Amino acid sequence: MQATANPRLSVIVPVYNVELYLDECLRSLAAQTFTAFEVVMVDDGSADGSAAIAAEWAARDPRFRLISQPNRGLGAARNTGVRAMDPRAEYLAFVDSDDTLPPNAYELLIETLDETGSDFAAGNVTRFRSAGHVQSPVHRTPFATTRLRTHISSFRPLLTDRTAWNKVYRRAFWERHALAYPEGMLYEDAPVSIPAHYLADSVDVLSEPIYHWREREIGERSITQNRTDPRGLTDRVRSIRMVRDFLSERIGSDPMYADHLAVYDRNALYEEMPLFWKVLPGSDPAYRTAFLDQVGRLARDIGQDKVRALPVPHKLKIYLTVHRRVDELIALLEYEKKHGGSIPVAGVLRPRAAYPFLDAARPVPDSVLRLDHQELGLRSRLDTVTWDEDGKLRLSGWAFARQLGAETRGQSLKTLVLSEKGGRKKVVVPARSHYDPEATVASGAEFRHADWAGFTATVNPDRLRRRGRWTDGIWHVRIAVGGTRATPRRGPLHGARTGTGQTPPAHWVSPTSASPRRSRTASCTCAWRRHRPAPSKSVTRTATWSSAVCCVRRRRARPPCDCATARPGGCCSRRWTSGCRTRTAGCRSRPACGRRTCARPATTTSGCARHRPNARSPAGTPRSCSGPRTPSGPSVSPSCSTTARATAGPSSPTGSARCTRGARRAATSSSSTSPRSRWSSGSPPTRTAPSPSAAATRRPVPTPCA
Numbered sequence: 012m013q014a015t016a017n018p019r020l021s022v023i024v025p026v027y028n029v030e031l032y033l034d035e036c037l038r039s040l041a042a043q044t045f046t047a048f049e050v051v052m053v054d055d056g057s058a059d060g061s062a063a064i065a066a067e068w069a070a071r072d073p074r075f076r077l078i079s080q081p082n083r084g085l086g087a088a089r090n091t092g093v094r095a096m097d098p099r100a101e102y103l104a105f106v107d108s109d110d111t112l113p114p115n116a117y118e119l120l121i122e123t124l125d126e127t128g129s130d131f132a133a134g135n136v137t138r139f140r141s142a143g144h145v146q147s148p149v150h151r152t153p154f155a156t157t158r159l160r161t162h163i164s165s166f167r168p169l170l171t172d173r174t175a176w177n178k179v180y181r182r183a184f185w186e187r188h189a190l191a192y193p194e195g196m197l198y199e200d201a202p203v204s205i206p207a208h209y210l211a212d213s214v215d216v217l218s219e220p221i222y223h224w225r226e227r228e229i230g231e232r233s234i235t236q237n238r239t240d241p242r243g244l245t246d247r248v249r250s251i252r253m254v255r256d257f258l259s260e261r262i263g264s265d266p267m268y269a270d271h272l273a274v275y276d277r278n279a280l281y282e283e284m285p286l287f288w289k290v291l292p293g294s295d296p297a298y299r300t301a302f303l304d305q306v307g308r309l310a311r312d313i314g315q316d317k318v319r320a321l322p323v324p325h326k327l328k329i330y331l332t333v334h335r336r337v338d339e340l341i342a343l344l345e346y347e348k349k350h351g352g353s354i355p356v357a358g359v360l361r362p363r364a365a366y367p368f369l370d371a372a373r374p375v376p377d378s379v380l381r382l383d384h385q386e387l388g389l390r391s392r393l394d395t396v397t398w399d400e401d402g403k404l405r406l407s408g409w410a411f412a413r414q415l416g417a418e419t420r421g422q423s424l425k426t427l428v429l430s431e432k433g434g435r436k437k438v439v440v441p442a443r444s445h446y447d448p449e450a451t452v453a454s455g456a457e458f459r460h461a462d463w464a465g466f467t468a469t470v471n472p473d474r475l476r477r478r479g480r481w482t483d484g485i486w487h488v489r490i491a492v493g494g495t496r497a498t499p500r501r502g503p504l505h506g507a508r509t510g511t512g513q514t515p516p517a518h519w520v521s522p523t524s525a526s527p528r529r530s531r532t533a534s535c536t537c538a539w540r541r542h543r544p545a546p547s548k549s550v551t552r553t554a555t556w557s558s559a560v561c562c563v564r565r566r567r568a569r570p571p572c573d574c575a576t577a578r579p580g581g582c583c584s585r586r587w588t589s590g591c592r593t594r595t596a597g598c599r600s601r602p603a604c605g606r607r608t609c610a611r612p613a614t615t616t617s618g619c620a621r622h623r624p625n626a627r628s629p630a631g632t633p634r635s636c637s638g639p640r641t642p643s644g645p646s647v648s649p650s651c652s653t654t655a656r657a658t659a660g661p662s663s664p665t666g667s668a669r670c671t672r673g674a675r676r677a678a679t680s681s682s683s684t685s686p687r688s689r690w691s692s693g694s695p696p697t698r699t700a701p702s703p704s705a706a707a708t709r710r711p712v713p714t715p716c717a
Contacts, residue, residue, distance in 0.1 A: 018074075020048035020117060020179070021100040023092030024108050025085055030060040032109035032225065037068045037075070039111040039223075045118035049100070050075045051092045056082030061108070086192035086199040089175070093191075096182075103180045109225050110176065111139075116221035120179040123215045127159050130184040130211035134221030136177050147224055150177070158216040163208040164271065169216070170278045172208070173201040177222040184211065193253065197246040202253040209258070209271060239290050241301040247286075248305040251279050255312075276313045280321060280329070284310075288328060292341050299337055307333050319378070322385045323354065323364050330379050342368040353457040354386060354414050360498060362387065362415065387412050389502030390454060391490055396515035403471050406442075408512065409450035409464040410490045412500050416451075416459030420444050422494035423463045428501070429470070432485040438475065442468035442490070466490075472520040481520070 022040060026033060040050055052075060054062045062079065069077040078095055080088070089105055096103065102121060106112065120132045135154035136147040153168040163169040175192075188210050192199045208214060258272040287306055291299065310318065310329050318329050324347065331340040346368065357365035363380040391410035399405055410425060417423035425442040447465025454461050475486060493499035506512045 018047055018049040018097050018100050020045070020102040020104060020121065021092075021096035021182075022048055022050045022104045022106055022117075023089055023096070024050055024052045024106050025055055025088035025092065026052055026057055026061045026065055026108045027055040027082070027085070027088070028057050028059050028061060029108040030057075030064060032227075033061050033064045034068075036106065036108050036111055037065075039114075040106065041068075041072060041074075042114050043112070043117050044115050045121060048074065048117065049097055051095050052077045053088040053092045053095075054079040055084070055088040056080065084195055084199075086196065087194040089192045090194065093185075101182055103182050103185055104178065105175045107176055109227065111223040111225070113221060113223070117179065119217065119219060120215075120221060123159070123217065124179065124181065127213070127215050129160055129213040129215045131178050131180040131207065132215035132217065133172055133178045134217040134219060136174070136222045136224050137220045138226055139223050140226045144220075144223065149174075154216060154218050157218045160213040161216055162211070162213060163205075164267070166216070167274055167278075169208055169214070170205065170275060171282060173204050174224075175200040175204055178204070180207070193250075196249060197243050198250040201250045202257070205254050205275070206257045209268075239294050239298055241297050244287060244298065244301050245305055247283070248309055251283060251309065252312075255279075273317065276317050277320075279309075280313065280317065280325070284329070288340075288344060291337075292344050303332065303335050303337060307335065323380060323382055326379050327364070327366075327375065330375060336370075336373070339368060339370060350457055351455060353455075354382070355458050356382065356414050382414065384500070386414055387500060389413070389490065389492060389500055391502060391504050392450075392453065393504050393506045393512040394510065396511040398516065398518040399469070402518070402520055403469050404518070406466075406468045406470065406488075406504075408466060408504070408507070409447050409453075409461070410466060410492055410502075410504070411450060411454070411461040411464035412492055413454075414456070414459070416454070416456055416461040417444075417464040417492075418460060418462070419494075420463050423492060424494045425466045425468075426491045427468050427470070427504070428489045428491060429475070429486045430489070431475075432487060434484070436477070438470075438486075440468050440470050442466040 024036070024040075029036075037050070037052075052065045052069065054065055054077065056079075062077075065075075065077045068075045076095075078091060080091055092105075093103065102124070104117070104120075116134065120134060123129075123132050133154075136150040137144040138147045139145070149171055153166070153172050158166060161169075180190075184207075188207075190203055190207060193202050254275060255272065258268050258275060261268040262272065284306060287302055291302060294302070310333050318326060321329070324343070328340060328343060331337070331343065343366065346366065355365045355367070356362045362382045363377060364382060365380075369375055389410055390413055391408065393406060393408040395405075395407045397405045397407075406427070411417040411423060415422075423444050425444055427440040427442055429438040429440065430436070443466065444463055445465040445467060446462055448460075448462045450461040450464035475484075476482075477484075488504045489501055490504045491499055491501040506515075
């Protein structure tokens, strides 16, 4: 193949004792679909046949060049390759000589940089061996999704992107910040990769795998695989210190770097230190001494404030490391390996970890052992979601506090809290605890069971209405768990992975309201929206006009009113309730709770074009609402009657309808006993049939409004 006239990309490949893997690595570079590149191979004093393989490739393909130098380490070899790259190259990349790349790796990265103009692009990584490829655990979170023109300050998981070989840098960016790898040490990637993320204006993150990271199975183990080497531990801690120094030096010029340093320290405590602890039980005395010296001093430099925010097991390990109690630290690591994440707990109101191997002669402070929300957070699962025949939603699942379990019913009282997204309304729904041993199996806890973690709750959808009306909205469901001598804890209610807990069934809860109908014998309309008082949440109203008579009907769980028992030509009207007040159409004001009667005159305009419940008619026809008083305030079985008579008078044409409303007879025709006293005596008001002469002047009595 001919040499590229103007290479846009220079790939630096340090070579040292990799004769088993070098040919495969160089073949993957030669097979790249992006061809405008050069490969600068730097032999760092290899003692095997690696230099011969590299020389053969340089003679075979003019895009490959070989540079030899005495052994000075990986960082020095990379810096040598950067100095020897073609001056016309726009981009720079690094490849370890035992790894490989997919064919479209550099084409994808460089096309992305040409499109976005970012300072460098980084791609996903797979770990591979003879059995196949798997996702690299280190790169799983930061490269889960593609993000163009992003930055480490806005996407914190990029702190774990410490490797050098899954990136393509702009040469101008590299030279502007004088980037170079530290020499004479291992783990030299992070002191360049992490500062580069902070120095860049923008970075492209690709979820597509562009690098294959080998896990060596034969031959000499790689640096990352040889974790019990005391030098590797020392250099790794040194690498962390170099990044901390880079961030600390810039705090004076940019206060944002103080936040960056705090985030990096937390990442070092969470991500880096567990790598040291993992190999500690099987290590030799030299490694343990280096561990106590280097890691203990690093923890003291980071400070107690950042350590205090860690989970109790993590915090206890750092405490034992700083105080050089290596035997108890190893016992803690073995204990976790045997029991998983289970923590022995002592105390109820202020629970604390009670590990049996801790030396009682040297007690650990309560601030280190006290459990908080990180260890005692809720675990929950919604198993089933069903709708009852009466239209109510039934939820069933389990919930309990981690490490505390649910050993008795009294220690596992539960309540659901529904909160509307974007609003302040909250609905509290009590839940009933029941026996559910499946929660214990799902928890995996070894010291406390969660057999009483099950719950069942019923949600009435009517409680989700807004001012009595159905509105579209999203409701978040949280569950609170408390009990006897237990601190209440709240958390989200998580759905199951299968069944109705994952995909709840849909249900139409809004009732269908009948539209107003126009009478064939009267040219007047009536809509229930005219009634200003809003219906209660459990009431559905419809309006019907027939023969100039307006009948307001409300559907409730009691027998409907029968117009036949009312005055001829009249119509029944039930009283509706909202909250603690009783409202009746025709009353000017809302009577307070406990009032038994209200009497306000009401009328409609001539022709029934509209009705005005709060207006007083010239005739002064009154309206009465009476019912027995109950302890809860509103009447349980009220009796509210409304009559409407159509008469032909001198002021109206023959046959035209004139509507008046009344609920009582005139005072002259009533008995001396008031309606209130008659109702209180237990006998309802009597109704007398109209005389034949009066009945002859009225329209036919309308049918009962069932």
